[in-house]
Amino acid sequence: MSLTRRHLLQGGTLAAAIPALGLGSDLFGAAPARADTATQGAAWRHGLSLFGDLKYPAGFAQFDYVDPKAPKGGATRQIALGTFDNFNLAVAGVKGNIAGAVGYLYETLMTSSLDEVGTSYGLLAEGAMYPDDFSWVVYRLRSEGRWHDGKPVTVEDVVFSFDALKKYSPRYASYYRHVVKAEKVGERDIRFTFDAPGNRELPVIVGELMIMPKHWWEGVDAQGRKRDVSATTLEPPLGSAPYKIKEFVAGRSVVLERVKDYWGEKLPVRLGQNNFDELRFEYFRDNTVALEAFKADQADWIMENSAKQWATAYDFPAVTDKRVVKEEFPINDSGRMQAFVLNTRREMFEDARVRRAFNYAFDFEEMNKQLFYGQYKRIDSFFEGTELASSGLPEGQELALLETVRDKVPAELFTQPYTNPVGGNPEAVRSNLREAMKLVKEAGFDIKDRKLVDPSGKPVVVEMLVQDPSSERIALFYKPSLERLGVTVSIRVVDNAQYQNRVRAFDFDMITDLWGQSLSPGNEQRDYWGSQAADQQGSQNTIGIKNPAVDLLIDKIIFAKDRASLVAATRALDRVLLWNFYVVPQFTYRFMRYARWDRFSHAPLPKYGRSGLPSLWWYDADKAAALGRRS
Numbered sequence: 001m002s003l004t005r006r007h008l009l010q011g012g013t014l015a016a017a018i019p020a021l022g023l024g025s026d027l028f029g030a031a032p033a034r035a036d037t038a039t040q041g042a043a044w045r046h047g048l049s050l051f052g053d054l055k056y057p058a059g060f061a062q063f064d065y066v067d068p069k070a071p072k073g074g075a076t077r078q079i080a081l082g083t084f085d086n087f088n089l090a091v092a093g094v095k096g097n098i099a100g101a102v103g104y105l106y107e108t109l110m111t112s113s114l115d116e117v118g119t120s121y122g123l124l125a126e127g128a129m130y131p132d133d134f135s136w137v138v139y140r141l142r143s144e145g146r147w148h149d150g151k152p153v154t155v156e157d158v159v160f161s162f163d164a165l166k167k168y169s170p171r172y173a174s175y176y177r178h179v180v181k182a183e184k185v186g187e188r189d190i191r192f193t194f195d196a197p198g199n200r201e202l203p204v205i206v207g208e209l210m211i212m213p214k215h216w217w218e219g220v221d222a223q224g225r226k227r228d229v230s231a232t233t234l235e236p237p238l239g240s241a242p243y244k245i246k247e248f249v250a251g252r253s254v255v256l257e258r259v260k261d262y263w264g265e266k267l268p269v270r271l272g273q274n275n276f277d278e279l280r281f282e283y284f285r286d287n288t289v290a291l292e293a294f295k296a297d298q299a300d301w302i303m304e305n306s307a308k309q310w311a312t313a314y315d316f317p318a319v320t321d322k323r324v325v326k327e328e329f330p331i332n333d334s335g336r337m338q339a340f341v342l343n344t345r346r347e348m349f350e351d352a353r354v355r356r357a358f359n360y361a362f363d364f365e366e367m368n369k370q371l372f373y374g375q376y377k378r379i380d381s382f383f384e385g386t387e388l389a390s391s392g393l394p395e396g397q398e399l400a401l402l403e404t405v406r407d408k409v410p411a412e413l414f415t416q417p418y419t420n421p422v423g424g425n426p427e428a429v430r431s432n433l434r435e436a437m438k439l440v441k442e443a444g445f446d447i448k449d450r451k452l453v454d455p456s457g458k459p460v461v462v463e464m465l466v467q468d469p470s471s472e473r474i475a476l477f478y479k480p481s482l483e484r485l486g487v488t489v490s491i492r493v494v495d496n497a498q499y500q501n502r503v504r505a506f507d508f509d510m511i512t513d514l515w516g517q518s519l520s521p522g523n524e525q526r527d528y529w530g531s532q533a534a535d536q537q538g539s540q541n542t543i544g545i546k547n548p549a550v551d552l553l554i555d556k557i558i559f560a561k562d563r564a565s566l567v568a569a570t571r572a573l574d575r576v577l578l579w580n581f582y583v584v585p586q587f588t589y590r591f592m593r594y595a596r597w598d599r600f601s602h603a604p605l606p607k608y609g610r611s612g613l614p615s616l617w618w619y620d621a622d623k624a625a626a627l628g629r630r631s
Contacts, residue, residue, distance in 0.1 A: 042129040044140070048110065048204045050118030050520045056268075065115055065606035066272025066616065072258070074599075074619020075278035077299045079290045081468075082496045083251040083283055086232040089210060090168045094504065094538040096232035097496060101254040101281050103210075105239030109139050109158070110207030111269050114333075114606035118520040120207055121269050124153055124240070130203040134194070137203035141188040146263040147213050147240050155184040160214035162192075164229045170538040174527035176209075178202055178558075198559050201522040213238045242274040254281045272603070275618035286469050294595065297630055301596035301613065306470055307372035310593050318597070323627055325598050328591035333608035335386035335517040337379060339583035340464075340478070340510055344544040345534075348460055348509075352410070353443040355581040360436035361481040362584050365424030371477060376587035380420055382574045383517050384588055390571040390578070392417050397568035401556060402575070408549035413579040420585060429481075436485055452486030461488040465508040467499035474512070474586070504538045512586065513542050521570055525554045529577065543582045550576055599624040 046058040062068050086096030089106065110120035110128070122128075124145050130137040145153035162182040165172040178195045179202060185191040192206045216238040217229045227233070236245035242264070246257040256279040264270045282299060284290035287306060294302040295316050304310045310326075318324040342349040342358060349355055364378045381389035394402050394414065402409065421432045437447075444455035452460040462482070464475045472493055479489045494502070502508055515528055524540075526533060531546040533539035553576060556569035592611055601620040605612045 047121040062271040067603040068271040070618045077280045080281045104243045106210040114609035133197035135197040158190045161212045304593040307375040311373045329611040335383040337382040338514045338586045341513045351443040353439040357436035357439040360432040363423035379585040388570040390574040401572045405549040410579040418578040464510045
C-alpha cells in the first residue's frame with residue numbers, strides 16, 4: 001500500500017494553501033456547543049490536501065480504484081519476517097518487537113486516497129476545520145464510530161491516544177512535537193492546539209493519529225490485572241478497524257478475522273476494501289526459509305527483496321505452468337535512503353573525511369554485478385526516486401536558502417554536484433582506495449604495521465552489526481575493501497531482539513538502515529536528522545546528526561508556504577546531508593517484487609497504491625478452484 005507518514009512512524013509539509021471548500025458546518029449537522037468561540041468562522045472540510053484541491057467532492061460514493069461489489073470471503077496466508085512479542089502500539093520501537101498485524105486493528109481520524117498525493121478523507125472523523133494561520137485544528141468524530149465491544153469511539157479516546165503515543169513513543173513525540181494540547185471542545189469535537197502558527201502540515205498529520213480505546217487500556221484483563229499502556233503486552237487489544245485478532249502463537253503467527261458488523265463497512269473510504277475473512281501472518285527468521293514455505297504453498301504470496309533470488313529461485317514448476325504469478329509493482333508514492341550508517345557518536349566517525357573515505361572503499365558496481373545481477377541503481381540522494389532529490393548545482397530558491405547557512409555547510413556543495421565514487425574495474429577501485437587513503441591521512445590517521453590507526457595511534461576497529469543473511473552477504477562483500485584501507489572489520493550477526501535493542505541504544509559502529517520518504521516530507525524529518533533526536537533512544541536518527549544547518553533546513557521544510565518552497569528546502573537539506581557523508585549509500589529498485597499463487601483478483605490499482613495487497617484484493621473462488629486445493 002501507499003507509504004503514508006503514518007507508515008513511516010511505524011518503522012510533510014503542506015505544499016500550498018488549502019483553499020476553503022465553501023462547506024458550512026451544516027455539512028455534518030448542527031455544530032455542538034463549544035467551550036470557546038475560537039473555532040467560529042473556519043470552514044468544515046470533508047477532506048484535507050497538502051497540495052491543493054481534492055479529487056473527491058463532499059458526498060462522494062467511493063474511491064475510483066475499488067470495486068464496491070468485490071466479494072467478501074476467503075483467507076490469505078502472508079509472510080512476516082522476524083518475530084514479535086508485543087501488541088502495544090504505544091511502545092513500539094522502544095520496547096519489544098511489535099506485531100505488524102497491530103496496524104490492522106486501529107482506525108485513524110482520516111485516511112489517505114491512493115490516487116492522489118497528500119490527500120486524506122474522513123474515517124473516524126467526518127470532517128475537520130482550521131483557521132487561516134494553521135494554529136489549531138478541530139476534528140469532529142462520526143457518531144457511528146464503534147469499538148469491537150460495541151462502545152462508541154469518543155473524544156476521550158482521541159485525547160488518551162494522543163497523550164499516550166506522545167509520552168511513550170519517541171517517534172510520535174518528535175512527529176507531534178509542535179502539537180501542544182489535545183482537548184475536548186464539544187460532544188464529538190476534538191481540538192489540537194499548536195505551539196505556533198504557520199505550520200501548514202500540522203492540521204493534516206494530526207489526522208494520521210491511530211486511536212486507541214481509553215476504557216480498555218484503563219481497565220483490567222481476564223485475570224483482573226490492571227492494563228499498562230506503558231508496557232508491552234500479548235493480550236489482543238481492542239480495536240475499531242475491519243479486523244480483530246482471532247488467535248496467535250507468540251513470535252510465530254497471528255490470525256486476524258474480519259469483523260462482520262464493522263461499523264464503517266459502508267463508508268466511501270472503506271467500500272470495496274478489506275475483503276478477506278481472514279488474514280494469517282506466519283513469521284520466518286529469514287527470507288530463504290520463507291521462500292521455501294511459499295514454494296510449498298504454505299503462503300499465498302511473498303515479497304522478494306533479493307535480486308538474486310528473484311532472478312534464480314523462481315524456476316519451480318508452479319511458476320512454469322502459471323499457477324504462481326511473478327509481478328513487479330511500481331513504487332510511485334515514496335523515496336528512500338538505504339545505506340551503511342556510520343555512527344557519528346563514535347570517535348572514529350566524527351571527521352567527515354573518514355566517513356567519505358568509507359564511501360570511496362565501497363565498490364557498488366562490482367557488488368551489483370556479482371550479487372544483484374545488475375538490477376540495482378546506486379542511491380545518490382536522501383530522497384531518492386522523488387522530485388525532492390537534489391541534483392547538479394544549487395540554484396534559485398534552493399541556493400538562496402543554502403546561502404543562509406553557508407558558514408555551516410561544506411563549501412564544495414556550492415561548486416560541485418554530489419556524486420558517489422564509481423568502481424567496477426581494478427583501475428577504478430585502486431584509484432578510489434588511493435583517494436580514501438588521502439582523506440584519512442588528511443584527518444590525521446595513518447598506517448602502522450598495515451593497520452589504519454587514529455591520530456592517537458589506536459587501531460581503527462569497526463564492527464558491522466547485522467540481523468539477517470541478506471545483510472550479512474552485503475557486509476561480507478564490503479569487508480575486504482575496508483580491510484585494504486587498513487580497517488580491522490568484524491561482522492556480528494545477532495538475533496532480532498538483540499539487534500533492535502542495540503540499535504535503539506545506538507550501541508553499534510555500523511549498521512544498514514533505511515529511511516522511507518513520503519512525497520510530502522515534514523515533521524518526521526526531525527526524528528530522522530534533528531539534533532534533539534540524536535540523543536533520544538529509539539529515534540530514527542541512528543546516524544547521530546547534530547548539525548545546526550540541518551536543523552534550520554528542517555524548519556524551512558516544515559514551515560514552507562508553498563510547494564516550490566517545500567521542494568527547494570528539501571533539496572537543500574538533501575545536499576547538506578550528502579556533503580557531510582553521514583552514510584555510505586547503498587542501492588534501490590523502483591519496483592516491489594511479488595510472487596503469488598493465482599487465487600486472487602483486484603480492480604485496476606491506483607498510481608500510489610503499490611501492490612495494493614491485501615486491502616484492494618479479494619479471494620477469487622473461480623481462480624482458486626482452477627488452481628486446486630491449498631497444501
